[in-house]
Amino acid sequence: MDFDPMVMDAEPQGPSVKITDATPHSVDFTLQSVDLSFANSLRRTILAEVPTMAIDLVEIEANTSVLADEFITHRLGLIPLNSKNVDDVVYSRDCDCEQYCELCSVTLTLHARCTGDEIMRVYARDLVVDPLRQNQWVGNPVITDPEGLGTVICKLRKGQELRMKCIAKKGIAKEHAKWAPTSAVGFEYDPQNKLRHTDLWYEESAEKEWPKSKYADWEEPPQEGEPFDYDAVPETFYFEVESVGNLEPDAIIQQGIKVLQQKLAAVIRDLADGEGQTNGINGHGYDAPRSPEDVGMDGAWGQDQGYTTPFGNGNGTQEPQQPWGGSATPYGATPYGQQNGWANGR
Amino acid sequence: MNAPDRFELFLLGDGEKKCSEAPDTRTANSSVFTFNKEDHTLANILRAHLLKNSHVIFAGYKIPHPLFATFELRVQTDGSLTPKEALVNTCRTLVGDLEILSREFTKEFELRKMVMGDAAATENK
Structure with missing residues (x-):
């Protein structure tokens, strides 16, 4: 249960699935050895991005x-x-x-x-x-x-x-x-609410007033007076995928996985593509100050002039950039003259 | 009337790149990656999995404006690898993990089908 930053090394076998129920139009399964973000991304792709x-x-x-x-x-x-x-x-x-x-x-x-x-x-x-x-x-x-x-x-x-x-x-x-391929995707974790991700409202007692999830029996109930485990992370996810009928439930999940893989592959392609040129012209580090020529020649960086917003030169939208956005200084100080968007935005 | 077309949420515009990198000059070994036509689906999984790499000091994302389908992912490493390498590695691991998941699911589902027997199998057609 300990949170270990090297979780990836600790579990070479990767995610595991257990199907608990399947009908022609739905499939219920448990996903294990993955983290919340992984399970949630899968859920989101199934809901919105399966063709x-x-x-x-x-x-x-x-x-x-x-x-x-x-x-x-x-x-x-x-x-x-x-x-x-x-x-x-x-x-x-x-x-x-x-x-x-x-x-x-x-x-x-x-x-x-x-x-x-x-x-x-x-x-x-x-x-x-x-x-x-x-x-x-x-x-x-x-x-x-x-x-x-x-x-x-x-x-x-x-x-x-x-x-x-x-x-x-x-x-x-x-x-x-x-x-949409699904009418609903059930997504649940931590049915005992040990992680306290939900705050159950109650009059006298949350245990009495809230119905138990059907998955509650599958996990150990918290012990009386058990101290809160601050390092605990959700590990088991209960999915209930319900098809509209246009795709078989297993196809929906397989397609969802594929769509997510394609997204990641697009990122790899874009970044790995630039690798050859970027390294060729630019050497290595980003921290070393670069001459204006470098910036001009290098397609990958040249495209994005520091911190311009992708949606047109900043008016109000510049504001949320601030947290990271000291960037105006090193860039806007014009090694290459054009103060696009930034200076004007203020 | 002025609503943007819904396909702008996932279709890259002309000459638009899915992902581009810009160095964060304030700190060493840090970059901000701008992703176009992507949302929390990709952002959060990358963020969470970058953090599992012990060489990554910082990984965080923001969606600068809710009306535009972009997000910015800032990655800072300890210097033993570049942020881009860290990100590409993360993507590769994730693709591998998804592949395993896909295989596991197929295996389990086929097993389940057999258990369910003929009645369900014919219904499944």
Whole structure:
């Protein structure tokens, strides 16, 4: 339990997983031998950055229903679409096509007209998927109810009609929640609250008034009068990943891991790339004062003139820079003349 | 109406780099890394894992403005390695750890599938 700065050396085997429950649409697992930041980053990527398919563009040919076009469009967007092997589909913005094509999208058509006297419901199953697509799963509406209907899109009265072409694209939930692979990700640690990361409000006794977590029995309850362990860190994390149905729960986690790896790889690439040039021109240390030529020649540093904010020359936004930002002095003192942003900002 | 496009949260702009380094001239062996189109997801994990390296004296990050998807990570080392080396090493270790996690998860999940038996397996299709 001791916090050891060399934890990395102490556990060469790395993170470990124990799956406690799995259903076709959810998986519960325990993550061990990782730290809080690692578990939390995994949670965040799963929630927001796992790519899926969702209807993004709708061409409406006819809509005589009571719902407005954009209302139906929004509803269509929220229908979960199967996203198995979504890696086969490219992002529309990366595709060479004009607007969309079969490489970067899946077309679904909806044509419904009420002819009877009864009120008719239009369901997700009524979406017809164009066979021109990257693989056989991508773009199929997710239908999980026993009747095989899927979600209700709209209700139609006699004579009303819906006719539209929907373009489903690949995206991530950071852009719009319709691309979310999960409806919820449960994340819990320290069910006994030994670390006191939560302060439980109570009238008489927190133990009596607060329900116990289902994971509470899995960890040792604190001993009576046990001293607080200041060095303790959370070590076991209980995840409950619930899929919307577009991806299988294990795929969501694998994709989440992959996305996080790609993020890290991008950092390595950017930093390691510059390494050759930077070392070549610049020698080594950053602490040695560098001549203006050096700065000019070196792409990596030259780009960022000391502490300019990436979002335009400082006005109010400069303020939070201060804690580290004595930097105006060594730089602004103009070895190379241009006092961008800094001097003006004051 | 004036809301920025949501994709600006994760798509690098033209000529924008994911990560760039600037030396912190006030102290030795310290650098500030500016990350574009990233958030706490990456920032916090890097910060926490840099601190596990005993040669890293300081690692901290801030998001200068909540409306802009950037963060700044300041790293100071004891001089036996440069902040950039420390950061790259950390990234490499993390990629390795994630790889292990991925393998472990696959293993456990396959095991689980077998235990669940045919009923669940067919349902899983």
